[in-house]
Amino acid sequence: MNTSKKILIADDEQDILEILQFNLEAEGYLVATAKNGEVAIEIAKSFAPDLIILDIMMPGKNGMDVCKQLRSIDTFKNTLIIFLTAIKDESNEIKGLETGADDYLTKPIRPKVLISKINSLFRRMLPEKNPATQFGNLFIDREKYSVRLNNTDVVLARKEFELLSLLASKPGKVFLRNEILQKIWGTEVIVGDRTIDVHIRKIRQKLNLDCITTVKGVGYKFEG
């Protein structure tokens, strides 16, 4: 699930490249570097980064040119792009954002700010990806509210879906009955214990798959 994010850095200053690479890798990111704009575009195509950090001032093709060119390629229409600039020049900042960059950073670089900013950008991007999970040939798609087993849709009622979805959110983890009640029924509503059983039963019946295990005296768990 958690493959690390890929970041491409383009800067003509070797120092900057190293500082950024070091800090980003320490954070768990996969980093590629390019020492000018032309190389950056080439690497971007094969490396397919999730984020590109572009120095604005580079010999040859500068950061904004690179950005424009990247944005014209479908693959990079939605890639995050951050500009790096020493110039505290307002007009440049503006141009940057209007060229299609997502943010900019000013030199000197403060690693902690950089990391925070990047984490923050990624966090914001997260909800875009499919909140779907797969176990063997069982697909659970929370957005579509759908469950597919062996390429066949299985229709689950809301509570059933929520229950399965909850259990499958942490395969292997045993959810206590209280926990389940709390998370699916909330604190307001009070229902008997048998209610959970009945829903579990229906899920098992509909899926006809042995993926929910009873842990007697404790709760239930999903096993992929």
Place this chain on the structure above:
Amino acid sequence: MNTSKKILIADDEQDILEILQFNLEAEGYLVATAKNGEVAIEIAKSFAPDLIILDIMMPGKNGMDVCKQLRSIDTFKNTLIIFLTAIKDESNEIKGLETGADDYLTKPIRPKVLISKINSLFRRMLPEKNPATQFGNLFIDREKYSVRLNNTDVVLARKEFELLSLLASKPGKVFLRNEILQKIWGTEVIVGDRTIDVHIRKIRQKLNLDCITTVKGVGYKFEG
């Protein structure tokens, strides 16, 4: 569909509020203001802004507290939040982003930078809707406001079109009733639940095509 974006600004300095309000309104945004954190939260609940600009330094509840509190409310889980700070303090910047803000701006405020940044944030948030989409032999053209099925024009009323268009913008995704009300009717207007059903009914009737599925207790989804 949704008209202009709504922005809420919270700052204790009247000057700042006015400058921001003036510039943002000139850009076509709808602006609400709050002169402290508590008021901001109250207004946010009724105004339902797309973006919230929070001054960090405010008497009483400061910007970060407000941010945390807002983020704990479902409605604001994904609302854009920008911090405003006079302090060029690195640790503050970091805290800001890690509290769940999406960006920060330092005072003094440079209106053009601000506008650029905001436009940029919104641009990124756009669900990137294609002007026209096709599913089988059903064409939906958002620009022309027209629907063609089997090479015959189907005339849909505005609300019907918007509803179909919304559902079709993410085939498969289940749109909650609240979500639909929010996006098509906005937060101002309050209409009954049957209203949605009736529109759905008319679409189904006019298209005479089984492309909208009901997910009981949840919402509706379009399936291409």
Place this chain on the structure above:
DNA sequence: TTTTCACTTAACAATTTGATAATATTAATA
């Protein structure tokens, strides 16, 4: 003004869902 149209609502029908009770079954333990 009258007509038309989009939109909303009310009222009721149809359907689905979820909770419970009652009973059966299972697993742990004395």
Place this chain on the structure above:
DNA sequence: TATTAATATTATCAAATTGTTAAGTGAAAA
């Protein structure tokens, strides 16, 4: 093995949810 506590199963019914039709409303067009 007998006992017991916990869970599984089943059928049933009330409540929740949606579908449908017809009628009301207000604004724009004729």
